[in-house]
Amino acid sequence: GYVACVTRRSLDKLQPLVAQIESDGGAARAFACDARKEDEVVALVDGIESTIGPIEVMVFNIGANVPESILSETARKYFKVWEMACFSGFLNGREVAKRMVAREAAAGAHKGTIIFTGATASLRGAANFGAFSGAKMALRALAQSMARELGPQGIHVAHVVVDGAIDTEFIRSNFPERYALKADDGILNPDHIADTYWMLHSQPRDAWTHELDIRPWSEKF
Template sequence: MPLLKPLAIIAGVGPGTGASLAARFGRTYTVALLARTSGAAEQILASIGGDGIAVATDVTDPVSIAAAFGRIREAYADRPLAAAVYNVASRVKKPFLELSLDEFESGWATGGRGPFLFSQHALPLLLTAGASDTAGAYTPSLIFTGATASVKANAESAAFATQKWAQRALAQSLAKEFGPRGVHVAHVIVDGPIDTPRIREMFKGVDEKGLIDPDAIADAYWWLHTQDKRALTWEVDLRTGVEKW
């Protein structure tokens, strides 16, 4: 009887990085794709062969994310969790004095409460997989998507930078706490615009040399996941060769 494939859970699946992550991890694992609405995630799942599940999830809502993980456990109770990726963000660019409290707190919910809830559900499964040595050849991994604003807060980015700094701090703390327990926690700074249809529509005529390839981003996540257990990276930054930094 063939061995069942391990599972990868990816939160924040849509055109761009999320779709590329689903495709890259889906080559090796069964994937559970979380998105605010399941339609786009189901299309992506179908495009990569359909080995997995798409679940409509509000990652900032404790009830919704608990239900999502419950559905995943019900569908794949016998699958160890090999990797979990938090790829969710909400961006508001606005002068600070025009920023509403709701806009500010919405950003914090995505970058603070969301990764907190996701991690609390994912880490027990990753720990179990690591302890039982059933996650496959690689260290069970929890990976977060960051941005330029994770380390550099620009003008009119108070809401976005605050959430990204909070998420980076959480990732660093988790890496130090759970690394010794067999879970590789990593943070990826995506420093620049990603090559998606939305970005190309927003910046018509943009030179693609300045756009980060989402498939290459996904390859970097896979590289992090497959690192040797004695040489693990906590943080990596990705940018094009022409990006000013």
């Protein structure tokens, strides 16, 4: 089976996730990395490939959803949102793709999968979400460009629009009224999102999906 290599800036905050994966029978390793720092991303990818093995699937799902009126938005925060939601996707996608492309494989083989997580903002810019919408739309364009360049080289690049609240501690703590919808399947279950991502990775190359959207049955769109 695969080893899940999970990353974030704080290594300590990853330990509960690693423990959960292992308790469910999986294998996981935690790595500290600031995804906005090129040298750290290069070291991360090199470290995983040298100590764990070739990266077969990369999932980019950093979020930076901070609402703000365009009238009061600061250049610093706008740039930071772009760094987190788009630029870091470029860094991670580039480094993983470089190694996938260089990998020796039989002619016509599937060399790997790169999945970028999008949001409703990837498709339309809502009021007070100028920074986030701009970054997510740019990430979507990056995914499209990479898919067209790398697909013929055996790399499946996909973009998934996640349209709805996800069952996380953040939603539980900050949006209790939204979290209450869980009882009626009104928010996304992370395991079911993972099932969708696994489906994308498992697709035969004669029927690759580049983009799809997922949302709870009751979500308006």
